[in-house]
Amino acid sequence: MIRNVRILISGLVLLSLSACGKSEPAAQKPNEAGTVKAPAKDEAVAPKKEEKASSIPAADRPTLAPPAPVATTKMPPGDASKTAPPATKPKATDSSAEKGKAASKPADVVLQVVNEKEFDQFLASHKGKYVVIDAWALWCIQCRQKFPKYMELANKKAGEKLVFVTANFDDTDQQEEAQEFLAEQESELKNxxxxxxxxxxxxxxxxxxxxxxLIIGPDGEVVFRTSEIENVAPKLDGFGVN
Amino acid sequence: MHSQMGPAKSFSRVALWALSLPLAFVLIAHAAVTPLGPGTAAPTWKELPGIDGAKHSLADLDDAKVVVVAFTCNTCPFAQSYEERFSTFAKKYADRGVEFVAINCNLDEDDLLPAMKERAKAQGFAFPYLHDASQSVGRAFGAKVTPHLYVLDKDRKIAYVGSFDDARKPERVTKEYVVDAVEALLSGKEVPVAKTRATGCSIRYE
Incomplete structure (x- = not known):
């Protein structure tokens, strides 16, 4: 009987092991994971290329340098000289309750535009840490619905070895709208x-x-990808970063 | 070692089998959907209800030289930006033996047949628009997002899988993957790009 139990237990362990393997193939096959290439050999040429990419006027194009937190969430960084606030967000002035809320919660929500190379460099600068990226867009309804859960996770888990970054994939002409959404979500993360x-x-x-x-591992490689935010926390626990 | 323990073995076998049933179910339910790749025989579909009130099967299109299947839906803004392109494509290639079929696998109310009929009418869809209520066709193809495109050759093998083209905004398009694949098939050439990663909203499999 004891033998039976032993066999049963080992069978169970085997089964649960295989279950893990099958349900999350991405995490089990690190070799197949996408490589975030450290721009080691590109680094020397990076500044030059960056300049080249800046065909848009500098004022409209925030750089990778630490962004100055803007006082108002309505203006894209570097765009502060531009005219009146957009008509879509007139709320702040008409209710004192909201004013109070705004005052107690300084708006440090910045959405920074980066090109592909700058994105690479940003990730490379976080080597040694885990980075959890929320890849989203305004056109993606599920992204917007799930965003609060990502924020919840970020607020709970972000730390020295664990960085949370939102990566928006709208066109630059929707930067303001995307930033407004981030402000509503109080995403004071790297956006x-x-x-x-x-x-x-x-x-x-x-x-x-x-x-x-996406979870990027300390070596800069994608170690996990999922379209379900609920899958992220258990994975982080599995990596021992919590 | 196991072979020496008859009763123990059969007991554990039964136990394992019983235990693996719910596990297998969980695995199937959560298995990641992976798009079928180029060269694979395309799954078929049978009697899917369309917005025209008729039932549609892949076999109905046996005469077509090429079949383009677009997994799309009503509710994804990314997919919506392709509707006009789909209609233009369907009209342009209709008399060249190319059939364009759109299949919706989402199950929210806004993605059911009545809503599909409305959307197709309002947007002037120039192609059949079918509902995959069991989501089995979408799963069989491994469609992940809307829109996710599959180009099937005359043997109904997958000749191309991925995005329709490379930009959501028509004015930014530089590569028309589906058009290029179809043109290649029609002229008996090799498809230049057989696979891309589709972009859009994740299909909500239940």
Missing amino acids: LLIDASIAKVQEKFKFEGLPQY
């Missing part, structure tokens, strides 16, 4: 708008469609 073809970025990180939550 990036990736000014690059999503097709190319998908190819590099090996995912299809949004929403997509």
Whole structure:
């Protein structure tokens, strides 16, 4: 009888092991995971290329340098000289309750535009840490619905070895709208708008469609990708970063 | 070692089998959907209800030289930006033996047949629009997002899988993957790009 139990237990362990393997193939096959290439050999040429990419006037194009937190969430960084606030967000002035809320919660929500190379450099600068990316877009309804859960996770888990980054894939002409959404979500994280073809970025990180939550490991490689935010926390626990 | 323990073995076998049933179910339910690749025989579909009130099967299109299947839906803004392109494509290639079929696998109310009929009418869809209520066709193809495109050759093998083209905004398109694949097939050439990663909203499999 004891033998029976022993066999049963070992069978169970085997089964649960195989279950893990099958349900999350991405995590089990690190070799197949997308490689976030450290731009080691590119570093020397990076500044030059960056300049080249800046065909848009500098004022409209926030750089990778630490962004100055803007006082109002309505203005894209570097765009502060531009005219009146957009008509879509007139709330702040008409209710004192909201004013109070705004005052107690300083708006440090910045959405920074980066090109593909700058995105690479940003990730390379976080080597040694885990980075959890929420890849989203305004057109992606599920992304917007799931965003609060990502924020919840970020607020709970972000730390020295664990960085949370939002990566927006709308066009740059929707930067303001995207920033407003981030402000509503109080996403005082590193918020990036990736000014690059999503097709190319998908190819590099090996995912299809949004929403997509990526965990980048300390060596800069994607170690996990999922379209379900609920899958992220258990994975982080599994990596021992919690 | 196991072979020496007859009763123990059969007991554990039964136990394992019983235990693996719910596990297998969980695995199937959560298995990641992976798009079928180029060269694979395309899954078929039978009697899917369309917005025209008729039932549609892949076999109905046996005369077509090429079949383009677009997994799409009503509710994804990314997919919506392709509707006009799909209609233009369907009209352009209709008399060249190319059939364009759209299949919706989502199950929210806004993605059911009545809503599909409305959307198709309002947007002037120039192609059949079918509902995959069991989601089995979408799963069989491994469609992940809307829109996810599959180009099937005359033997109904997958000749191309991925995005329709490389930009959501028509004015930014530089590569028309589906058009290029179809043109290649029609002229008996090799498809230049057989696979890309589709972009859009994740299909909500239940």
